Amino acid sequence: MFAIDVQNLTKNFRDVVAVDNLTLQVKEGEIYGLVGPDGAGKTTTLRLLSGVLKPDKGEGTVTGFRLFHDREEIKENISYMPQRFALYTELTVEENIRFYADVFEVPPKVWRERAERWLKMSNLFDFKNRLVQNLSGGMKQKVALICALIHTPKMLLLDEPTNGVDPVSRRDFWGILYGLLKEKVTILVSTAYLDEAERCDRIGLLYHGRMLLEGDPAAVKNRFPGQVAEIICGERERVKSLLQDLEGVQDVIVSGDRIHVHLDDFKRRESVVRERLKGADIQAECFAPVSPSLEDVFMSLVQREQKKGEAG
Ligand SMILES: Nc1ncnc2c1ncn2[C@@H]1O[C@H](COP(=O)(O)OP(=O)(O)OP(=O)(O)O)[C@@H](O)[C@H]1O
Ligand SMILES: [Mg+2]
Known part of the structure; x- marks a missing residue:
């Protein structure tokens, strides 16, 4: 009922x-x-x-x-x-x-x-x-x-x-x-x-x-399309701008002291992301796949809708 x-x-x-x-x-x-x-x-x-x-x-x-x-x-x-x-x-x-x-x-x-x-x-x-x-x-x-x-x-x-x-x-x-x-x-x-x-x-x-x-x-959370990799490092906004245009990167979300990178395939993109960070002299404490949070799911959907809105 x-x-x-x-x-x-x-x-x-x-x-x-x-x-x-x-x-x-x-x-x-x-x-x-x-x-x-x-x-x-x-x-x-x-x-x-x-x-x-x-x-x-x-x-x-x-x-x-x-x-x-x-x-x-x-x-x-x-x-x-x-x-x-x-x-x-x-x-x-x-x-x-x-x-x-x-x-x-x-x-x-x-x-x-x-x-x-x-x-x-x-x-x-x-x-x-x-x-x-x-x-x-x-x-x-x-x-x-x-x-x-x-x-x-x-x-x-x-x-x-x-x-x-x-x-x-x-x-x-x-x-x-x-x-x-x-x-x-x-x-x-x-x-x-x-x-x-x-x-x-x-x-x-x-x-x-x-x-x-x-x-x-x-x-x-299970419906998240792709994978989330977490980066812990001090220069969050810089990391975001470095990574957001890479191939296979759907979104980069700064959440508290962490960065969540939404990827189509972690294994496939891992080395390119690492090289990009290394090339910019960024020391990341960690870069590893994590389970998507609700924030990941919602942000990715909302950003997709925003892009659709801007396109149409
Ligand atoms: N009485 C009203 N007259 C004109 N527009 C309104 C009125 N009430 C809501 N809106 C518009 O309708 C949309 C939805 O508003 P609503 O208040 O339901 O959102 P909300 O999700 O509760 O937002 P918030 O998190 O800010 O409280 C907004 O664009 C708002 O400007
Ligand atoms: Mg309201």
Whole structure:
């Protein structure tokens, strides 16, 4: 049974196609990650699914109800946490939670128990009487999540909930999400962090409103066309410009302190790459094949699409 089952969703804003013929199925109880660069259409997709926006085209169901037509019923089943979730900054953490609990008519005994559990899990319990305006960005995001969850919806739509949140708070945040999966809540989360995408049951890469690739993280990585060789060395940008035009090199991606060279065939190209580095007096600590990461797969697809766009 699908919690989300929509076909050919399309949404235009004047001359921008924000969502382009998107078909999406999310199973009940799974966590699905929507990944894509800025402007890919993630927010628009979530707004369409939640019934905030009317699609120009397309149809389907969300929690069993018809997209947009039955938006009142859908609203009762979902909780949508927008990119900028509105908390009341002049109220305390606990007052905000109580406000959202009241809106959804959650009995005090129930919301108090949940709030206490989640505040403890996210290391916020000691801050429950603090005004929201005096919280850090990461703390605000966690409070927003607790408010969005307080009526335990059937489905959560989260739009980049951990954007700008520090790694410790992000871990707390994901702890709460995993706890919800045990309660059979379906989660659709958009994220720009690929380490978070790795934690999802399935992921989809959105680009210019279209789904470029979809699957579980392991399967997505297996679909990488070619091989990835990793170089560790100090002069990353120089290495990139030296290698990117070599025959057999599809892309050169700088990722943290590493360089990933996307090759058609490592064995065949290895010596040419080594010579090129040696000729430029570059000392590489290592140059060896590695398994493709999600970033490799996504960057190669996005760059291919960009090249197509420039050509056409
Ligand atoms: N209300 C609007 N009016 C006009 N254009 C819009 C509107 N909302 C979105 N767009 C355009 O639609 C496209 C998709 O935007 P969207 O906000 O869905 O992307 P996103 O993937 O959420 O990006 P980000 O990662 O920056 O949040 C962009 O080109 C954006 O400029
Ligand atoms: Mg967005």
